[in-house]
Amino acid sequence: xxxxxxxxxxxxxxxxxxxxxxxxxxxxxxxxxxxxxxxxxxxxxxxxxxxxxxxxxxxxxxxxxxxxxxxxxxxxxxxxxxxxxxxxxxxxxxxxxxxxxxxxxxxxxxxxxxxxxxxxxxxxxxxxxxxxxxxxxxxxxxxxxxxxxxxxxxxxxxxxxxxxxxxxxxxxxxxxxxxxxxxxxxxxxxxxxxxxxxxxxxxxxxxxxxxxxxxxxxxxxxxxxxxxxxxxxxxxxxxxxxxxxxxxxxxxxxxxxxxxxxxxxxxxxxxxxxxxxxxxxxxxxxxxxxxxxxxxxxxxxxxxxxxxxxxxxxxxxxxxxxxxxxxxxxxxxxxxxxxxxxxxxxxxxxxxxxxxxxxxxxxxxxxxxxxxxxxxxxxxxxxxxxxxxxxxxxxxxxxxxxx
Numbered sequence: 131x132x133x134x135x136x137x138x139x140x141x142x143x144x145x146x147x148x149x150x151x152x153x154x155x156x157x158x159x160x161x162x163x164x165x166x167x168x169x170x171x172x173x174x175x176x177x178x179x180x181x182x183x184x185x186x187x188x189x190x191x192x193x194x195x196x197x198x199x200x201x202x203x204x205x206x207x208x209x210x211x212x213x214x215x216x217x218x219x220x221x222x223x224x225x226x227x228x229x230x231x232x233x234x235x236x237x238x239x240x241x242x243x244x245x246x247x248x249x250x251x252x253x254x255x256x257x258x259x260x261x262x263x264x265x266x267x268x269x270x271x272x273x274x275x276x277x278x279x280x281x282x283x284x285x286x287x288x289x290x291x292x293x294x295x296x297x298x299x300x301x302x303x304x305x306x307x308x309x310x311x312x313x314x315x316x317x318x319x320x321x322x323x324x325x326x327x328x329x330x331x332x333x334x335x336x337x338x339x340x341x342x343x344x345x346x347x348x349x350x351x352x353x354x355x356x357x358x359x360x361x362x363x364x365x366x367x368x369x370x371x372x373x374x375x376x377x378x379x380x381x382x383x384x385x386x387x388x389x390x391x392x393x394x395x396x397x398x399x400x401x402x403x404x405x406x407x408x409x410x411x412x413x414x415x416x417x418x419x420x421x422x423x424x425x426x427x428x429x430x431x432x433x434x435x436x437x438x439x440x441x442x443x444x445x446x447x448x449x450x451x452x453x454x455x456x457x458x459x460x461x462x463x464x465x466x467x468x469x470x471x472x473x474x475x476x477x478x479x480x481x482x483x484x485x486x487x488x489x490x491x492x493x494x495x496x497x498x499x500x501x502x503x504x505x506x507x508x509x510x511x512x513x514x515x516x517x518x519x520x521x522x523x524x525x526x527x528x529x530x531x532x533x
Contacts, residue, residue, distance in 0.1 A: 404477030
């Protein structure tokens with residue numbers, strides 16, 4: 131029986147909240163009415179699965195989902211019935227939000243629903259990709275294999291995402307530290323040295339540094355406000371339909387980083403499509419799910435055109451080639467896979483090999499970013515140091531050459 135969280139007012143007007151179980155939302159409203167409570171907000175799901183900030187369902191971490199899928203596959207392979215396996219996961223899972231969701235899934239399965247239908251009610255935890263694969267596994271009587279494949283797939287995706295995020299930690303720290311050092315130099319160090327320097331006949335570099343120092347000192351709050359306004363405006367624009375399309379296009383073609391982002395998106399598409407096809411999902415449905423999971427509007431449009439071609443009985447590789455995003459070697463492998471009726475295995479092989487290459491590209495890019503940032507920081511500090519030392523050395527030399 132599902133769990134509902136509610137906010138309601140008593141007869142006296144006092145606002146109260148709580149949790150109750152009911153067959154559906156109508157039954158939950160009826161239960162509140164029997165308690166003489168006037169509902170203000172009623173949502174399916176208990177408190178553990180609700181975000182404190184938005185009040186909506188929490189997103190479950192990919193790593194926890196991968197562990198849960200692997201454990202469920204092992205239990206089913208050992209002959210444990212689905213209901214008992216779900217009960218075991220509910221009792222041993224360390225995530226309160228996921229435990230609450232699994233409890234609701236167990237109640238729905240106990241009520242006669244399939245595992246896929248019960249999971250489909252929780253899109254915040256189980257994606258359409260996972261639900262479609264589980265439905266195919268239930269219909270084809272190979273649910274354990276499907277769950278293990280989902281666990282492996284989720285672990286691979288989580289590893290790649292963690293690798294990309296972890297690789298950017300050190301560069302972000304360098305940028306932050308460099309910015310703080312620059313502000314400290316301009317706001318505190320330079321003004322103290324400036325008091326001992328003459329105001330006239332200064333070198334151009336020194337004059338420029340002093341001007342920058344005055345600007346930062348007098349308008350630091352205004353600069354921060356301007357940067358904040360620009361960031362808010364940029365975020366608002368890139369959340370719009372046209373802005374998201376523009377951003378997705380920039381991500382694909384920006385020099386250096388664009389190649390990595392493009393290969394990550396292509397690998398995700400190939401792995402999702404190959405995994406779905408390998409688990410018996412029809413190709414048109416698999417293409418639709420792969421399109422929605424691509425994560426890039428430009429790639430989604432290309433996959434949409436490819437889906438229409440396949441619907442008409444035409445090959446998949448040609449419309450992908452016309453999009454200009456997929457590398458020729460990948461397109462040739464897809465074409466060979468179609469001709470040999472082995473497209474699912476070919477797509478997974480493409481994802482495996484290119485994910486390894488992409489990981490090496492990420493490592494190389496990060497290794498290049500770190501020395502570049504260090505050189506830039508050193509150059510900025512050196513320019514400020516020269517701007518302060520040149521007038522001092524010039525004055526000292528002039529004094530030495532005087533009468």
